[in-house]
Amino acid sequence: MQVQMHDHDQHGAMASPSQADPDALTEGAIQKVDKDTGKLTIKHGPLNNLDMPAMTMAFKVQDPAVLDQAKVGEQVRFRVERVNGSLTITKLEASK
Template sequence: MILRKMALAAMLGLAAAQPGFTAEFTKGEVTKVDAKQKKITIKHEALENLDMPAMTMVFVVADDAMLEKVKPGQAIEFIADRVNGRITVVEIK
């Protein structure tokens, strides 16, 4: 009985460790870059991983260097996710 409980606990632990959703790139257009505040405004399609509809919103960036590669009016593909409770752009291509 104890062995069965240990096996069940191990399986539940492994299941919890697996990521539930892998974020995919979302298409968007940069409307503003604020390097001083480390923010970018993007008009984007729905963010499926965050269950958000298409809209224009301000994001913080995970890495300041991302802001050097973009400019207003530029079409991008990006990944946004929650980082420390803030919706953050974690990758741009």
């Protein structure tokens, strides 16, 4: 039986973790928390998975509990996907 070896050191060498990584997160800063509409406004870098340039934009949140923890000015890493036709934050975490 042959075992195939892989050199995993090359995985971090990609120019951009964007479209190649389906779970890539984007850096941003929370500008507004709107519990009434269920949205966060975030000033963000490029959303490579959506071919969207850096800008400030309001996004729905998939989990409304996120709105209770989000704070204006907080630096975050997040993932946005199209959910039922709406740009929706599916993952959000504080930047490290």
